[in-house]
Amino acid sequence: MRIEMMVNANAESHDVEARTLLVHYLRDAVGLTGTNVGCDTTSCGACTVLMNGESVKSCTVLAAQAAGEAITTIEGLGDEFGQMDRVQQAFQDCHGLQCGYCTPGMVMAVTSLLRENPEPTEADVRLGLEGNLCRCTGYHNIVEAALAASRVHEVHQ
Amino acid sequence: MSILGNRVLRREDPKFLTVGGTYVADLELPGSVHVTFVRSNMAHAKIVSVDSSRAKAMPGVIDVFSNDDLGLANFPTIMEMTNAAMTPPMLASGTVRFVGEPIVVIVAETREAAADAAELVVIDYEPLPVVIDPVEARKDEILLFPEAGTNVAFTLDFGGDDTLFDACEVVVELTLANQRVAPCPLEGRSAAAHMTADGRLEFSSATQAPHGVRDALVSFLGLEPEQVHVVTPDVGGGFGAKASVYQEDIVVGWCALRLGRPVRWTETRSESMVGLGHGRAQVQHARIGGTRDGIVQAYRLDVLQDSGAYPGFGAVLPFMTRTMTSGPYKIARAECASVSVVTNSTTTTAYRGAGRPEATAAIERMMDVFAREIEMDPAELRRRNLISKDEFPYTTPVETVYDVGDYHRALDLALEVADYEQLRTEQSRRRLSGDVRQLGIGLSCYVEITNGLPDGEFGAVEIRPDGKVIVRTGTSPHGQGHVTAWSMLVAEQLGIAIEDIEVIYGDTDVVPRGAGTMGSRSLQIGGAAVNQAALDVIEKAKDLAADLFEADRGDVVLDKASASFHVVGSPAVSHSWAELAAAALAKDGGPLFAEVDLASPGPTFPFGTHVSVVEVDTETGKVTVLRHIAVDDAGRIVNPLLAEGQVHGGIAQGVAQALLEEVVYDLDGNPLTSTLADYSFISAAELPSYETRFTETPTPVNALGAKGIGESGTIGSTPAVHNAVCDALAHLGVRHVDMPTTPMRVWSAIEEAAARTNAKGQG
Numbered sequence: 004m005r006i007e008m009m010v011n012a013n014a015e016s017h018d019v020e021a022r023t024l025l026v027h028y029l030r031d032a033v034g035l036t037g038t039n040v041g042c043d044t045t046s047c048g049a050c051t052v053l054m055n056g057e058s059v060k061s062c063t064v065l066a067a068q069a070a071g072e073a074i075t076t077i078e079g080l081g082d083e084f085g086q087m088d089r090v091q092q093a094f095q096d097c098h099g100l101q102c103g104y105c106t107p108g109m110v111m112a113v114t115s116l117l118r119e120n121p122e123p124t125e126a127d128v129r130l131g132l133e134g135n136l137c138r139c140t141g142y143h144n145i146v147e148a149a150l151a152a153s154r155v156h157e158v159h160q
Numbered sequence: 161m162s163i164l165g166n167r168v169l170r171r172e173d174p175k176f177l178t179v180g181g182t183y184v185a186d187l188e189l190p191g192s193v194h195v196t197f198v199r200s201n202m203a204h205a206k207i208v209s210v211d212s213s214r215a216k217a218m219p220g221v222i223d224v225f226s227n228d229d230l231g232l233a234n235f236p237t238i239m240e241m242t243n244a245a246m247t248p249p250m251l252a253s254g255t256v257r258f259v260g261e262p263i264v265v266i267v268a269e270t271r272e273a274a275a276d277a278a279e280l281v282v283i284d285y286e287p288l289p290v291v292i293d294p295v296e297a298r299k300d301e302i303l304l305f306p307e308a309g310t311n312v313a314f315t316l317d318f319g320g321d322d323t324l325f326d327a328c329e330v331v332v333e334l335t336l337a338n339q340r341v342a343p344c345p346l347e348g349r350s351a352a353a354h355m356t357a358d359g360r361l362e363f364s365s366a367t368q369a370p371h372g373v374r375d376a377l378v379s380f381l382g383l384e385p386e387q388v389h390v391v392t393p394d395v396g397g398g399f400g401a402k403a404s405v406y407q408e409d410i411v412v413g414w415c416a417l418r419l420g421r422p423v424r425w426t427e428t429r430s431e432s433m434v435g436l437g438h439g440r441a442q443v444q445h446a447r448i449g450g451t452r453d454g455i456v457q458a459y460r461l462d463v464l465q466d467s468g469a470y471p472g473f474g475a476v477l478p479f480m481t482r483t484m485t486s487g488p489y490k491i492a493r494a495e496c497a498s499v500s501v502v503t504n505s506t507t508t509t510a511y512r513g514a515g516r517p518e519a520t521a522a523i524e525r526m527m528d529v530f531a532r533e534i535e536m537d538p539a540e541l542r543r544r545n546l547i548s549k550d551e552f553p554y555t556t557p558v559e560t561v562y563d564v565g566d567y568h569r570a571l572d573l574a575l576e577v578a579d580y581e582q583l584r585t586e587q588s589r590r591r592l593s594g595d596v597r598q599l600g601i602g603l604s605c606y607v608e609i610t611n612g613l614p615d616g617e618f619g620a621v622e623i624r625p626d627g628k629v630i631v632r633t634g635t636s637p638h639g640q641g642h643v644t645a646w647s648m649l650v651a652e653q654l655g656i657a658i659e660d661i662e663v664i665y666g667d668t669d670v671v672p673r674g675a676g677t678m679g680s681r682s683l684q685i686g687g688a689a690v691n692q693a694a695l696d697v698i699e700k701a702k703d704l705a706a707d708l709f710e711a712d713r714g715d716v717v718l719d720k721a722s723a724s725f726h727v728v729g730s731p732a733v734s735h736s737w738a739e740l741a742a743a744a745l746a747k748d749g750g751p752l753f754a755e756v757d758l759a760s761p762g763p764t765f766p767f768g769t770h771v772s773v774v775e776v777d778t779e780t781g782k783v784t785v786l787r788h789i790a791v792d793d794a795g796r797i798v799n800p801l802l803a804e805g806q807v808h809g810g811i812a813q814g815v816a817q818a819l820l821e822e823v824v825y826d827l828d829g830n831p832l833t834s835t836l837a838d839y840s841f842i843s844a845a846e847l848p849s850y851e852t853r854f855t856e857t858p859t860p861v862n863a864l865g866a867k868g869i870g871e872s873g874t875i876g877s878t879p880a881v882h883n884a885v886c887d888a889l890a891h892l893g894v895r896h897v898d899m900p901t902t903p904m905r906v907w908s909a910i911e912e913a914a915a916r917t918n919a920k921g922q923g
């Protein structure tokens with residue numbers, strides 16, 4: 004079936020099997036491989052993307068369910084000049100990534116978390132990221148990055 | 161000013177943060193077909209028949225193979241000492257020995273078609289009795305390899321001294337479970353293979369050791385080394401479990417050869433949980449003895465190692481455990497013996513620490529039990545027995561030679577950061593008031609061995625005519641940040657900015673040799689090789705500069721601030737690196753280049769002290785980690801940011817083992833933790849932020865003065881947390897709770913202790 008959606012502000016339209024998951028639509032049909040798959044039980048959050056600004060685990064959403072919606076992946080963050088946004092920058096500044104496999108999902112989860120709760124406490128961040136697993140960083144610097152990003156005020160037009 | 165020791169941000173990061181890494185599953189491979197394995201759902205059974213006909217007939221299926229079709233030899237034993245009758249076939253043939261063992265491989269046009277076809281393969285099993293518990297396996301009643309006549313895969317026994325504890329006033333003993341855990345790199349195993357136009361096998365692998373993968377493909381598939389090209393794109397973590405080659409890797413390579421088409425394989429998490437090697441899995445019996453005033457005199461550790469179904473690296477982990485038997489203590493007499501047995505479970509392998517966390521867990525738990533027995537503060541007992549800084553190099557009773565250390569300093573600093581006295585006061589307060597939430601304070605003084613394997617490492621530095629630098633390294637980072645760290649080392653020597661330094665790894669065509677990244681070896685041997693290559697290239701540059709200056713070679717100096725060479729006393733006339741690279745090209749037609757095969761100068765022994773502060777809810781058994789203090793000494797620190805990152809990750813995995821994670825099988829050998837929904841992979845919500853400090857005692861063993869830092873966090877943290885939980889319960893009459901100290905176990909231990917006390921009161 005043909006499924007259309009906006010991905011990172013681009014109109015996408017691809018023919019896929021009805022059972023195709025959003026994560027595979029993004030990776031295989033659209034060709035955006037930044038979003039990773041880390042499990043098969045909705046447990047790890049490696050596949051987290053934004054759907055209309057809110058984080059979803061793209062391995063639990065059928066591409067068909069996302070038809071007509073606006074999806075943002077790691078490739079869609081930052082500005083057109085290649086400048087990273089405050090969350091991406093905070094991950095680098097705080098060494099919030101090692102192998103990088105959880106990172107796109109983590110960055111999207113933090114982005115969504117800060118939208119919902121612009122001034123989170125450390126406990127808020129830890130609870131908010133419970134569904135995003137990382138094996139490398141021990142979370143310390145990811146939490147730091149989320150808190151650091153929350154202190155940077157984005158310029159909204 | 162030196163760049164070393166600075167918190168240089170990772171050069172690797174921007175890509176990961178803007179478009180994501182390129183892992184094997186992300187590689188474009190036009191026309192590629194998908195490989196799927198049909199795995200055993202029986203823990204131990206005879207394979208009566210395999211019927212793949214319906215799967216083969218399915219549209220989209222290219223072919224289906226079983227072990228007979230492959231015609232490949234079994235995997236060899238990992239060491240000559242492991243039982244030669246226990247080698248695994250590429251795909252199970254005749255007998256399956258664990259749930260998850262691959263039996264049939266399917267190649268199909270799409271991942272979906274392969275998965276559908278897997279459902280159609282009919283395997284007829286004749287069940288055999290199952291043995292999961294290594295203690296049972298040791299009895300040799302149910303045999304995995306009847307032809308071997310035993311389940312014992314490997315033993316380490318240097319005999320025992322019956323009088324070991326004779327001089328001791330106090331002797332205590334304990335049986336400890338160092339449970340089986342799953343390494344869980346967030347990316348599972350993955351490989352992609354195709355034949356190039358010139359007939360070579362190009363193989364992409366999510367591995368820690370690309371050259372090891374190349375060598376295995378060469379030997380199993382009967383190819384020449386030049387015919388195989390292995391590359392590692394980005395790798396999503398390894399933790400030791402991706403250091404060895406797996407049967408699936410070889411089968412994927414075989415399929416590419418056989419079919420002449422590009423093939424790819426990425427395991428699912430559920431497959432990974434039973435297919436990727438597991439870690440730890442020891443049952444330990446420890447005995448410790450000493451004087452009433454706190455001098456530990458004797459220690460013996462007996463290890464029963466669960467190897468899983470086939471003896472792999474896990475079977476020989478006790479080597480490492482034994483090496484570190486007596487920990488950081490001066491114990492006059494210490495022994496360790498081990499037996500490794502096969503069981504109907506996933507094969508065990510190296511997992512962050514690989515044999516050393518097990519040694520530390522045992523001695524550190526026993527130090528606490530001994531302290532309690534003689535009613536001495538556990539910190540004081542440790543202080544009295546630590547090896548002093550003026551006693552190095554120090555040879556332990558098991559003949560391990562520790563290079564250098566200041567163990568007391570790490571202990572003191574950790575206690576100071578923790579404010580130990582204050583913590584004990586708060587603990588007493590809660591004990592006296594009968595607080596529901598009791599405080600536990602756990603210590604762990606550790607020493608561990610890094611770069612413990614004999615391999616050397618390759619490093620090369622090349623200056624290009626545009627003044628940029630190409631560094632090649634035989635290490636194979638997968639999150640450790642070698643690009644940043646190695647460029648810092650080279651920048652420090654050459655005076656060239658790190659932005660102008662490119663670091664290449666993980667490609668067997670471009671990097672001729674390499675042992676890879678494991679065992680906390682990379683900086684001290686791989687970094688040291690690169691560092692040496694940089695020094696060598698300076699010497700070559702000086703030769704060239706001397707010619708250009710028509711000066712005496714001895715008078716040529718490198719000014720690092722300007723990254724140029726001049727003659728002593730005449731800095732006005734200089735030649736840049738670029739000019740010297742051009743001179744090299746003009747002189748002998750080649751680049752300005754140096755390569756080094758650095759032989760291993762031997763192992764180093766990082767050490768430290770961790771303090772864990774936990775709160776235990778005595779009504780629910782729930783443990784909350786309030787604080788974790790880590791003082792680690794890995795010698796010279798090149799980049800504290802990276803070193804801390806290693807410690808952080810290690811601590812999380814240590815806390816996970818102490819509190820939560822455990823691979824569990826039912827009695828029939830069915831894994832009960834084969835998804836991330838069932839396995840208690842630790843999350844951010846279960847951890848605090850950590851308080852980390854480094855002391856720096858440079859090692860004389862290598863030129864950098866550096867020791868490994870990759871595994872210390874896990875080694876130090878696990879017993880600290882475990883001891884903290886037991887410490888919180890000690891006044892309630894609980895002597896020991898095995899890991900993982902889950903709410904159920906903690907609660908039961910409290911209940912049992914209360915029942916014992918009541919019974920005593922009545923009796």
Ligand code: FES
Pocket residue numbers: 039040041042043044045046047048049050051060061062063
């Ligand atoms: S891949 Fe989606 S939650 Fe794990």
Ligand code: FES
Pocket residue numbers: 099100101102103104105106136137138139140346396397639
């Ligand atoms: S950085 Fe490796 S899993 Fe998070």
